[in-house]
Amino acid sequence: MDPVPDPRANPDLFGHEGAERILLDAWTSDRLAHGWLISGPRGIGKATLAFRFARFVLAGGARAGQGGLFADAPPSLHLPSGDPVFRRVESGGHADFLLVERGYAEGGKSKRRSEIVVDDVREVGHFLSHTPAEGGWRVVVVDSADEMNRNAANALLKMLEEPPRRALLLLVAHNPAALLPTIRSRCRALPLRPLADRQVRDLLGRYRPDLAPEAVATLIGLAEGSIGRALSLAEQDGGSIYRDMLGLIQGMPTTDISALHAFCDRMLKGDGTAFRTAGDLLNWWLARVIRFGARRESLPELAPGEAALAARLTGAGGLDRWVGAWEENLRLFAGVEAVNLDRKQALLGAFLTIEKLVLARG
Numbered sequence: 001m002d003p004v005p006d007p008r009a010n011p012d013l014f015g016h017e018g019a020e021r022i023l024l025d026a027w028t029s030d031r032l033a034h035g036w037l038i039s040g041p042r043g044i045g046k047a048t049l050a051f052r053f054a055r056f057v058l059a060g061g062a063r064a065g066q067g068g069l070f071a072d073a074p075p076s077l078h079l080p081s082g083d084p085v086f087r088r089v090e091s092g093g094h095a096d097f098l099l100v101e102r103g104y105a106e107g108g109k110s111k112r113r114s115e116i117v118v119d120d121v122r123e124v125g126h127f128l129s130h131t132p133a134e135g136g137w138r139v140v141v142v143d144s145a146d147e148m149n150r151n152a153a154n155a156l157l158k159m160l161e162e163p164p165r166r167a168l169l170l171l172v173a174h175n176p177a178a179l180l181p182t183i184r185s186r187c188r189a190l191p192l193r194p195l196a197d198r199q200v201r202d203l204l205g206r207y208r209p210d211l212a213p214e215a216v217a218t219l220i221g222l223a224e225g226s227i228g229r230a231l232s233l234a235e236q237d238g239g240s241i242y243r244d245m246l247g248l249i250q251g252m253p254t255t256d257i258s259a260l261h262a263f264c265d266r267m268l269k270g271d272g273t274a275f276r277t278a279g280d281l282l283n284w285w286l287a288r289v290i291r292f293g294a295r296r297e298s299l300p301e302l303a304p305g306e307a308a309l310a311a312r313l314t315g316a317g318g319l320d321r322w323v324g325a326w327e328e329n330l331r332l333f334a335g336v337e338a339v340n341l342d343r344k345q346a347l348l349g350a351f352l353t354i355e356k357l358v359l360a361r362g
Helices: 019-028 046-058 084-091 118-128 150-161 180-186 197-205 212-225 227-235 238-250 257-267 273-294 307-314 319-339 342-360
Strands: 033-038 096-101 137-143 169-171 188-191
Touching: 019 046, 019 212, 033 046, 033 137, 046 084, 046 137, 096 118, 118 137, 118 150, 150 169, 150 180, 150 238, 197 212, 197 227, 197 342, 212 227, 212 238, 227 238, 227 319, 238 257, 238 273, 238 307, 257 273, 257 342, 273 307, 273 342, 319 342
Parallel strands: 033 169, 033 188, 096 137, 137 169
Antiparallel strands: none
16 A cells, blocks of 8 residues: 655656646746646645646756756656655755745644735745745745635735746646636636546555445545545545435435434544535535536436435425525535534534425425
């Protein structure tokens, strides 16, 4: 079983050969934009690609196309993990590389802030005001740019408007629509697509060979092309959580209250990861039911009886009311993170929202 590498320590990239070729072509054709917006769903390799390109640039085109711009295109952005540039970027010890991410809340390094604040971004201006320490490029990776608050975004915008020579800013974003339009307009867009099911299957075989075939099949369906999501769900036994969640919904409107409370109590154990997984899966399932219902298509089953359940529920008050329930639950779980609402009450409330629609139909 291979350990799952952090993006900054990952020498491999899967499924994004087209995006890699775009970056290589830009590097060799004197069309290298100073700002790039690398976007797509979580866990598909956006940050891995950003670090891969950063190392390539800091290594002078991975030392394959000597001369940098106008040189013949090297075959890929790959840099071996043993290369000194690779190791220094991974450790944060490269003088011409800067990573911007959510900083830590006051009182130590036990919990990161929920957003990137202006103090996190101000360091970029200081960093770019100096000449490159090694005579090449300065590279900034912002992961994730859509986590910047308004002040941080405005501070970064000023640097995108007047970037110094040989400065490269790589913005990773899960939701690029959340960024200021002026930031998007000053970056070259590089959207990444979800991985193919076979690629997720291959990577699960590499990182979690202990999983049974039926568990792998369920995770592939739940992941929707995100190996990061698949691995996270595997760690939390997400397939079991998903089946238990659907079992509770299948019993509506005569919900087994004791089973519901037992499920919620189980999700509250530990560091909160199981709770977040349950909330994410519940909202994801609602969105999936709405999506397939709007297309009048049968829901592909990831758990027994799921298609019949979806068909029954989408007749409960119409899809517009299910969209309202999905939005209400999104706000409910967001409130838990934002203002520390009671987690069990939030989870119970999410199930109650669904039960109300089932009762309204009955």
